[in-house]
Amino acid sequence: xxxxxxxxxxxxxxxxxxxxxxxxxxxxxxxxxxxxxxxxxxxxxxxxxxxxxxxxxxxxxxxxxxxxxxxxxxxxxxxxxxxxxxxxxxxxxxxxxxxxxxxxxxxxx
Numbered sequence: 001x002x003x004x005x006x007x008x009x010x011x012x013x014x015x016x017x018x019x020x021x022x023x024x025x026x027x028x029x030x031x032x033x034x035x036x037x038x039x040x041x042x043x044x045x046x047x048x049x050x051x052x053x054x055x056x057x058x059x060x061x062x063x064x065x066x067x068x069x070x071x072x073x074x075x076x077x078x079x080x081x082x083x084x085x086x087x088x089x090x091x092x093x094x095x096x097x098x099x100x101x102x103x104x105x106x107x108x109x
Contacts, residue, residue: 025084029091036095050096057097064093 006014040046050056067090075083 025087029087032088032091033095036092037098040096040098060093060097064090064097067093 040050050060067086071083071086071090078086
């Protein structure tokens with residue numbers, strides 16, 4: 001079945017299946033981000049380490065940006081498992097940087 005012989009219904013079904021997979025991966029990433037953020041928010045020691053130490057905080061920011069650039073440049077040529085693992089790492093890094101909601105200065109106000 002090629003692009004010239006598919007019916008509009010078949011094309012719509014393929015697009016729908018693709019979008020289902022995309023949104024599933026987005027939901028998994030968001031869920032992982034939420035779990036990590038919840039774990040960080042529930043641990044005063046982790047908050048102190050991640051927010052109180054600027055070197056750690058900015059190291060996480062730079063690592064996250066570097067991972068975004070790396071994934072953007074190489075995603076098409078990566079093995080699916082590698083891409084999924086790096087996406088999970090990105091989601092976890094994103095959850096670990098909950099500075100605005102976990103900051104000790106906000107909690108003490």
